[in-house]
Amino acid sequence: MRWKKTELADMQMGSFFLLAILAFGLVLNVSANTEVEVLYAWKANLIDPNNVLQSWDATLANPCTWLHVTCNGDNNLVRIDLGKANLSGPLIPQLGQLSNLMYLELYDNNISGAIPIELGNLIKLVSLDLFSNRLSGHIPDSLGNLQRLRFLRLNNNSLSGSIPRSLTTIATLQVLDLSSNHLTGDIPINGSFAFFTPMSFRNNPGLKPQKFPPPPPMFQIAPTPSAKGPSSS
Amino acid sequence: MCLIRACSQEYISRFSLVGSWLKMVLMSGRTFCAHVIINFLLLLSCNIIYGTETDIFCLKSIKDSLEDPYGYLKSSWDFNNITQGSICRFTGVECWHPDENRVLNLNLSNVGLKGQFPRAIQNCTSLTGLDFSINKLSGKIPADIDVLLPFVVTLDLSYNMFSGEIPKSIANCSYLNSLKLDRNALSGRIPGELSFLTRLRTFTVTNNLLRGPVPNLPQVPAESYANNSDLCGGPLPPCS
Numbered sequence: 001m002r003w004k005k006t007e008l009a010d011m012q013m014g015s016f017f018l019l020a021i022l023a024f025g026l027v028l029n030v031s032a033n034t035e036v037e038v039l040y041a042w043k044a045n046l047i048d049p050n051n052v053l054q055s056w057d058a059t060l061a062n063p064c065t066w067l068h069v070t071c072n073g074d075n076n077l078v079r080i081d082l083g084k085a086n087l088s089g090p091l092i093p094q095l096g097q098l099s100n101l102m103y104l105e106l107y108d109n110n111i112s113g114a115i116p117i118e119l120g121n122l123i124k125l126v127s128l129d130l131f132s133n134r135l136s137g138h139i140p141d142s143l144g145n146l147q148r149l150r151f152l153r154l155n156n157n158s159l160s161g162s163i164p165r166s167l168t169t170i171a172t173l174q175v176l177d178l179s180s181n182h183l184t185g186d187i188p189i190n191g192s193f194a195f196f197t198p199m200s201f202r203n204n205p206g207l208k209p210q211k212f213p214p215p216p217p218m219f220q221i222a223p224t225p226s227a228k229g230p231s232s233s
Numbered sequence: 234m235c236l237i238r239a240c241s242q243e244y245i246s247r248f249s250l251v252g253s254w255l256k257m258v259l260m261s262g263r264t265f266c267a268h269v270i271i272n273f274l275l276l277l278s279c280n281i282i283y284g285t286e287t288d289i290f291c292l293k294s295i296k297d298s299l300e301d302p303y304g305y306l307k308s309s310w311d312f313n314n315i316t317q318g319s320i321c322r323f324t325g326v327e328c329w330h331p332d333e334n335r336v337l338n339l340n341l342s343n344v345g346l347k348g349q350f351p352r353a354i355q356n357c358t359s360l361t362g363l364d365f366s367i368n369k370l371s372g373k374i375p376a377d378i379d380v381l382l383p384f385v386v387t388l389d390l391s392y393n394m395f396s397g398e399i400p401k402s403i404a405n406c407s408y409l410n411s412l413k414l415d416r417n418a419l420s421g422r423i424p425g426e427l428s429f430l431t432r433l434r435t436f437t438v439t440n441n442l443l444r445g446p447v448p449n450l451p452q453v454p455a456e457s458y459a460n461n462s463d464l465c466g467g468p469l470p471p472c473s
Contacts, residue, residue, distance in 0.1 A: 084332075107330075131330070153330065175337060177329060194432045197384040197408045199359055212407060218425035219449050219466065 035077045036063050038094045046089040052082065076100035083129070084108040091135075096121040107153070108132045115159075120145040127151040131177065135159055139178075141166050153177040160184065163207075168193045176200045183207050287356045288334050292320055294353030299370075305344040329359060338362030342389070350374060350395070355381040364389040366413065373397035374419075379405035391415040391437070398422070399438075404429045411435040423448055423464070446472050 040058040055067040064071035070079035077098050088110040095104075096118025102125060111133040119128070120142025128149060135157040143152070144166020152173060159181040167173070168191030176196050184206030187193070201207055289312070296306045309324040320336065321328035327338040336357045342364045349372040354360065361384050371394040375381055379402040382388065386408050395417040403412070404426035412430075415437050422445035423438065436450060437457040446466035447458055455468035465472035 108332075175329065189432075194410055194434075195361075195386050197361060197386065199361070199384055213431050215429040215431065216449055218428050219446055 033097070034062075035098060036060060038097050039063055039066075039069070039077075041094055042092050045092055046087050048085075048087055050086045052085045052087070070103075072100065078124075079103040079105070081105045082109065087111060090114075091116055091119070091130075093118040095119060098122065100124055103127045103129075105129045106133065110134055112136065114138070115140055115143075115154075117142045119143065122146065123148070125149055129153045130157065132156040137161070139164055139167075139183075143167060144169055146170060148172055150174045155179040155181065157181050162186070163188060163201075179203050286334075287358055288336050289315055289320060291336065291353055291356035292323065292326070294356065295351045298348060298351045298353060300347035301345070302347065303345045305341075305346075327362075335359045338364075338387075340364040341368070343367035346370060350390075352381060360384065361386045361408070363387070365393065366390065367392040369394060371395065374400055374403075376400045376402060378403050382406060384408055386432075387411040389413040390417065393417055395419060399424060399443075401426050403427065406430070407432070409433055412437075414438045414441065416440045418442055420444075420462070422446070425449070 036058055039056060043053050043056050046053070052068060055065075056063070057066070060066075062071065062075045063069050063077060064075050068081050068085075069077055070081070072078045078100055079102060080098075081103070083105045084107070086109065087106075090113035091106075091111060093116040096116060099122070101122050104119075104122070104125060104127065107129045108131075111130070112135065114137030115130065115135055117140040119125075120140055123145060125146045126148055128143070128146070129151065131153040132155070135154070136159065138161035139154065139159055141164040143149075144164060146152075147170060149170050150172050152167070152170075153175065155177040156179070159178075160183065162185030163178065163183060165188055167176075168188045170192055173192045173195075176193075178201055179199070180203040183201075183204040186208050187201050187210045189210055198210065201210075292310060293312050296310050296312075299306070301307055305324070310320075315334070318328070318330075318332035318334060320326055320334045321331055325340045325344075326336055327340070329335045329337045336359060338361060339354075339357065340362070343366070346365070346368040348370060350365075350370060352375060354363070360382065363382065363385060364387070366389040370390070374390065374395055374397065378400050383406065385406050387410060388406075389411070391413040392415065395414075396419065398421035399414065399419055401424040403409070404424060407430065409430050410432050411434060412427075413435065416439070419438065419441040420443065423443055425446070425448045427433070427436070428449040430450075433450065434452060436453045438461065439457065440460045441462075443458075443461040444463040447453075447464055447469060449467070453468070458464045458467075458469055
């Protein structure tokens with residue numbers, strides 16, 4: 001079948017626009033929904049000199065056969081293991097759409113930019129390891145929504161601002177490491193933070209040392225007997 | 234502060250190193266600057282690298298100083314061919330980070346250990362949790378326990394054979410949330426200074442030989458003091 005010149009030109013224009021939209025979508029990912037789409041969009045933003053993301057194939061229905069990710073029995077993504085992978089680039093907001101994620105292990109890379117507030121949507125997260133990267137900006141308040149979090153290690157980055165009070169509401173928190181950053185302000189001591197010592201906060205020159213409330217009297221003072229009747233104990 | 238005390242041990246050993254360096258250096262003046270820089274960096278490292286080789290030394294010394302009749306430590310704690318994060322895979326050891334030899338918690342509950350409280354634990358400088366419960370440890374709880382465990386948050390020495398008094402210095406372990414000393418042979422008074430531990434939520438001393446007034450700890454119920462020689466005050470009947 002022979003196309004007319006005008007039809008060809010239209011088709012060319014159309015396909016050009018389609019390609020442009022697709023490329024735009026891949027990079028900015030206006031509405032990434034599936035786990036494959038989210039991860040592939042993130043891959044597009046990363047510099048991967050060791051080619052650790054080689055197996056990340058966008059044509060598959062789910063990422064469960066990819067390397068460095070793990071799924072559960074329902075083929076939902078539960079782990080990302082990319083520690084020490086020589087990766088550079090940012091974290092993208094869409095990572096907050098991986099709603100079944102339990103372990104986000106991205107430590108010891110060159111990841112830069114801010115921690116997206118959308119990571120606070122990962123309510124099943126048990127471990128958030130972003131330590132030893134080049135992250136900057138504030139620790140988002142929204143991380144206080146991660147009510148199942150056990151490990152929060154953000155040490156050795158360039159994070160600034162104050163420690164969000166919302167983190168003290170995470171009762172499951174076992175290991176906290178915010179050391180070696182540029183954090184400022186007070187160190188909370190209430191809620192789950194009663195378990196944490198200066199080791200969790202050291203090497204943040206702008207952080208004020210934890211204050212201890214004044215001690216109560218060493219022994220309870222016995223009530224003095226009343227003159228009128230027998231004293232009660 | 235406990236932090237300074239813990240670090241001072243490092244400084245003392247470093248200073249004796251510096252002393253011997255200086256002797257060498259006086260003989261070869263050319264290398265003086267290099268040595269000064271190296272030693273300055275060594276001193277700095279006490280602040281930056283808080284324990285990795287020291288943690289390996291800590292666990293090795295604990296293993297060497299305790300009797301291990303069931304071979305629990307012998308099988309799992311293998312010190313040949315240590316790499317980054319090796320000790321993190323020893324049974325009972327929980328690390329701060331998976332690939333760094335820095336001990337966060339040590340849980341050696343119910344493994345049949347015998348011997349005295351291992352002072353070498355001082356070298357686990359990042360330790361926050363220690364569980365020695367249900368063993369056959371004996372002797373006194375060290376009088377300078379605050380120097381050995383400056384950052385301890387949970388300490389469980391229950392179900393052992395510790396004797397003597399509860400050391401006063403434990404009141405300097407300001408980060409203590411939980412202190413369990415049940416089922417030992419501890420005697421004398423409970424130090425009143427324990428009321429200084431503002432984070433203390435759990436404190437139990439049942440089944441010991443303690444006497445005298447209990448410290449002012451409103452959060453601690455009467456049951457936590459049960460089965461002792463003659464404790465009084467607080468939630469218990471008043472002292473005569």
